[in-house]
Amino acid sequence: MSINTGNKFDIIKGVRVTEKSTKTAQDKNAYTLVVDRYANKEQIKSAVESFFNVTVENVTTLNMHGKKKMFRGRLPGTRASYKKAIVRLSEKDRIDTGVGG
Numbered sequence: 001m002s003i004n005t006g007n008k009f010d011i012i013k014g015v016r017v018t019e020k021s022t023k024t025a026q027d028k029n030a031y032t033l034v035v036d037r038y039a040n041k042e043q044i045k046s047a048v049e050s051f052f053n054v055t056v057e058n059v060t061t062l063n064m065h066g067k068k069k070m071f072r073g074r075l076p077g078t079r080a081s082y083k084k085a086i087v088r089l090s091e092k093d094r095i096d097t098g099v100g101g
Helices: 019-028 041-052
Strands: 012-015 030-035 056-064 068-071 075-078 082-089
Touching: 012 041, 019 030, 030 041, 041 056, 041 082
Parallel strands: none
Antiparallel strands: 012 030, 030 082, 056 082, 068 075
C-alpha cells in the first residue's frame, strides 16, 4: 500500500521525545519521529528535508508493535502500533523539538 507523497503532513505524525531520543539528538544529531506506517525511507527523507528545511544523511525505520495492557485493571487491551523513524542530520542542521538543552 502506498501513501500520497505530495503532503508532508501525512507522512510525519510527530516527534518522539524521551530521555533516550534527547540524548541521541545531542550526541549523534539524530531525531526520532513517528511516521505513517506505509511511508518508505525516501518519502520520510524528502518530507523531513522539506518540512524542517534540513539536510538528512540517514534514515532508519522501525515498526513498533502495540503492547498488551490491562484497561482499568481487568479489561484486556492493546496499545496502537506505529512506525518510528530515526533521522540523522548533517552536522550544521538542528531540529527544535521544544525541549530544553
